[in-house]
Every structure is written in C-alpha cells, then in structure tokens.
Amino acid sequence: LNQTYEDPVWREIVGDVRFRRALSMGINREEVLDALYFGYASLPGTEYTEYDPAKSNQLLDEMGLDKRDAEGWRLGPDGNPVLIPILSPPWSSDYANLGELLIEYWKALGIKATFKSIETGLIVTYLTGNELQGSIIMTHSAMEKRLDPVIAAPLFTMEWWAYLWDKWWRTDGEQGEEPPQVVKRMLELADTIVITPSLEDRQKALDELISIETGNRFWIPGIIGVQAPVIVSEKLGNVPHDGLNKYPCISAEQLFYKQ
Numbered sequence: 001l002n003q004t005y006e007d008p009v010w011r012e013i014v015g016d017v018r019f020r021r022a023l024s025m026g027i028n029r030e031e032v033l034d035a036l037y038f039g040y041a042s043l044p045g046t047e048y049t050e051y052d053p054a055k056s057n058q059l060l061d062e063m064g065l066d067k068r069d070a071e072g073w074r075l076g077p078d079g080n081p082v083l084i085p086i087l088s089p090p091w092s093s094d095y096a097n098l099g100e101l102l103i104e105y106w107k108a109l110g111i112k113a114t115f116k117s118i119e120t121g122l123i124v125t126y127l128t129g130n131e132l133q134g135s136i137i138m139t140h141s142a143m144e145k146r147l148d149p150v151i152a153a154p155l156f157t158m159e160w161w162a163y164l165w166d167k168w169w170r171t172d173g174e175q176g177e178e179p180p181q182v183v184k185r186m187l188e189l190a191d192t193i194v195i196t197p198s199l200e201d202r203q204k205a206l207d208e209l210i211s212i213e214t215g216n217r218f219w220i221p222g223i224i225g226v227q228a229p230v231i232v233s234e235k236l237g238n239v240p241h242d243g244l245n246k247y248p249c250i251s252a253e254q255l256f257y258k259q
Contacts, residue, residue, distance in 0.1 A: 001084070002132050003218070004164035004177055009078045010133065018063045020217040021048045022056040026109045032101060033223055036094050041223045046214040049221055056109050065110075074110040084113040086134040089123040095136045098222065102136075130163045136222075155190050158183075161219045186212055 001014045001023075013019055028051045029043050043049065060066070065074040065082060073081035084106070088095045099115030106113045113134070118126075126132045139157045159166040165183055167176030179187075189212075192205040232239055237258045 001134050001161060001220070002130070003162045004130060005133050006130060009076050009080075013065070013076055013082060016063050017216055018059040019065075020220065022059040022109065023106060023111070024048045024217050024220045025050060025052045025059075026056040026105050026111075027051065027102065027220070027222075028105060029223060032098065035101070036097050037223060044221045044224050046210070046221070048214065048217050053108060060109060060111075068110055072110055073112050081112050082110075084111065084134045086113060086115045086136060087118055087123060087126060087132060088115070088136040089120045090117045091120070092138055095138075098136055127159065127163065132160070132163070135160055155186060157219065182212060182216060183218070 001020065003011065003014050005011065005014075025048055027049075029049065030051065033039060033041055033043060060074060065076065067075045069075060069081055071081075076082045086099055086102070088099065096115065096117050099117075103113045103115060115136075123132075123135075127135075137157065137160060139160075155166075158169070162179065162183070164177035165179035168178055169176075169187055186209060189205040189209040193202050193209070196202050196205070230239075235257050237256045238254050
C-alpha cells in the first residue's frame with residue numbers, strides 16, 4: 001500500500017498502523033500456501049501475520065471504520081466506501097491468483113479491493129508518477145533473517161510502498177517527501193547491514209530492522225521462501241543448493257563447467 005499516494009483520505013486510512021495490521025491478519029496464509037504453492041513454501045511466522053479476522057475487525061472498528069453502507073462496505077472519513085485498487089505487473093501468474101484471494105479475504109472484513117494486471121511499462125509509469133495505491137510484487141524481506149545487502153539496500157522495495165519517501169532518500173532530500181523518523185531509522189539500519197564489516201553489529205541491525213518492520217507492517221508479507229526448482233547440467237560446477245534461486249540471473253559469474 002503506497003503510503004505517500006496523493007490523497008488525504010487514503011493517507012489517513014493507510015497511515016494508521018491498525019489498518020495495515022488488520023489487513024495483514026485478515027489474510028489466511030495457510031490457505032494461500034496450499035492453494036497457490038501446494039505447500040512448497042513457508043509462512044512468515046512474525047507478528048501480525050497470524051490469521052485472526054476477529055482481531056482485524058476489532059482494529060478496523062477501533063480506528064473509526066465502524067460505519068458501513070447498505071452493502072456492508074466500511075465507510076471512510078469522507079463517507080465513501082474504503083477501496084483498495086491493486087495494480088500489478090504480469091511477472092508471475094500467482095499475482096492474479098493471490099489478488100483474487102485478497103479481494104475475498106478483505107471483503108469478509110468489509111474492505112473493498114480490486115485487482116488488475118497491467119504490462120510492465122505501464123506499471124512503471126504508475127509507479128514513478130506516484131499513482132499506485134496497492135500492488136503485489138515478488139520481493140525479499142528482512143524477515144528472511146539473512147544478512148543480505150540486496151535485501152537491505154535500502155529496504156529494497158520502498159518505492160512500492162512509499163514512493164515519495166524513497167525518492168527523498170535517493171535524492172538526498174532534494175525531491176520527494178521526508179519520511180517519518182521510524183522510516184529514517186530503518187534506512188540507517190539498512191545502511192549498517194550493507195557497509196558495516198562487523199558481523200555482530202550487522203546482526204544487531206538486522207534484528208532491530210525486523211522488529212520495526214513487523215511492528216509497523218509498512219508492507220504486508222505474503223508467503224516466505226517459495227520453493228522453485230532450478231534445473232542445471234551435471235557438468236556445471238559451483239551450483240548452490242540453498243538460498244535464492246535467482247543466482248543464474250544475478251550471479252552467473254560464479255558458475256563454471258567442470259573439465
């Protein structure tokens with residue numbers, strides 16, 4: 001959910017951590033795991049990722065979204081139904097399947113969502129114009145608990161969930177919008193993970209980053225560690241057997257053919 005989308009009502013709703021926690025706990029990830037990945041993945045196992053629709057409804061009521069229209073949709077502070085339009089690139093077929101599930105999960109909470117897959121060039125146009133409200137993408141997260149600079153540098157996907165904050169960071173404050181202090185702290189921790197040689201200091205930074213990430217739910221985690229096969233020749237050497245399966249795309253120089 002883009003927390004810097006230029007709409008004051010959207011910002012008021014999405015900027016409330018109770019809303020983000022409620023949506024996260026409204027997702028039945030065990031069902032997603034079985035339905036989309038046939039059990040070949042794992043659950044996040046962090047705070048506010050447990051399936052608890054009763055708690056979700058309680059949080060939504062507490063934050064003032066307790067009024068509904070005749071169809072049962074929760075009404076925002078402007079009197080209109082709360083709507084989450086999700087646009088995503090066609091990078092993987094499971095995006096659309098997950099989008100349909102999210103629509104049903106959040107419908108049960110009285111939150112209306114829509115999903116549409118659009119081509120990559122158009123999604124980038126929406127993204128860089130700060131016109132995205134919701135999106136589904138494949139990414140990596142600190143919750144995977146790996147000291148990986150790719151994950152931390154810097155928060156990897158902040159442009160998707162807070163485009164103007166990300167732009168502020170990338171332009172040293174010359175453009176975009178200054179983020180709140182808690183996000184600045186996350187960026188400091190991400191830098192520590194990337195540049196600090198001390199393994200102990202990097203681990204402490206990662207632990208704090210995960211704590212902030214899970215508590216604030218700036219983005220809503222789906223399924224962690226989806227297992228996908230990588231088929232290689234027996235003649236190929238230095239093939240890793242764990243970790244990310246994207247190494248053929250980003251680290252092909254590590255591979256070699258055996259004599």
